[in-house]
Amino acid sequence: MENLLVVSNLILWVLVIGLGVTVLALARQVGVLYERIAPAGALMVLQGPAVGELAPQFELEAVSGETILLGGLSQAKKSTLLFFLSPTCPVCNTLIPILKSIQRSESAWLDIVFASDGDLGTQKAFITKKDITSFPYVLSPQLGMAYQVAKLPFAVLVDEHGVIRAKGLTNNREHLESLFSAMEQGVSSIQEFMSNRQQGAA
């Protein structure tokens, strides 16, 4: 009888450890799953002018002195990526090299415009430090208000006809690229695309 108890106890220990390890493995798999199915795209923001509407028109003087026209028919027949940033936003800083490489590879159809507001001296020092002097850089609180930008970095993609094609909070390269794919696929955001696809599959 005592032998049986010892043996059964040992078997139970093995089973308990086995179950513990199984639960751990399952929890890890669930974690990976959550990460995989999280939408890769820019987080759509519902405030401000909607996708599909005409972009508000602005005529602004860039930091460099040139006049920048935003919204309306593009004379260069190009789309515009309006990128809202601030020198004090760390995520914005990490995106600047990515935006530079996007401008190089997509210059055939895309212009990138940086938008910010605040002290001119700080902004000029920032532009020089980040080596983005070749980009149009506008300072306009009105522009941010027109798009109701609440969080940075925020990007708006406007096509050559002045229509907003995609917009959202962009924290990394995938988010920026999701704006371009949203425009290509004619949806307002990757979230909408995913939801359409799910409904189609159902």
Place this chain on the structure above:
Amino acid sequence: MLASVPTLDPIVVLIANYSMALLFGLASYGKLSEFRVFCVTLEEYQLIPVQLVTTVAVAVTGLELLISVGACWQPTAQSAMFSASVLLTIYGFAIAINLMRGRRDIDCGCTGPARRQLLSGWLLIRNVGLIVIAFIGASVPSERALTASDIVLLALALIAVMALYAAINQLMVNAPRLDALDSIMDAR
């Protein structure tokens, strides 16, 4: 040492001691391996002046290491367990204060910064559980000679405890990811 502390079978106390030794050993290893990141994590708690962050980070990591070593040695085990419960209580308050401030999106820094774990109420419950284990480890065991089978039992129990602890931690890491997914679904 303390007559008021209840007596338990020595193996129960030993399991509690070694579990805490493992826990604090892993925690201090995680902090040491990425010490700079841990300093930033500590700073994010916004409870101590910035100038003191490095000093406190060194103290916390050193204390965790001491507890880990002290828990394995019978004469120091009880003081190690009491220090552990004090440290866990302080952590609990630090987390609770930040939860009340609404700063849920900072990293816990619990098992070192390698695995990002956001603050949540579950961490407080986990800490209470750990403090209970520390108190079990601090109690004076009854007199009984340990045999070889006790050592086997200790080893088996430690494996089970670690697997369970890792699983609970993983679930707490998962929870905010699920919340994030839910909020995106709701926003549609």
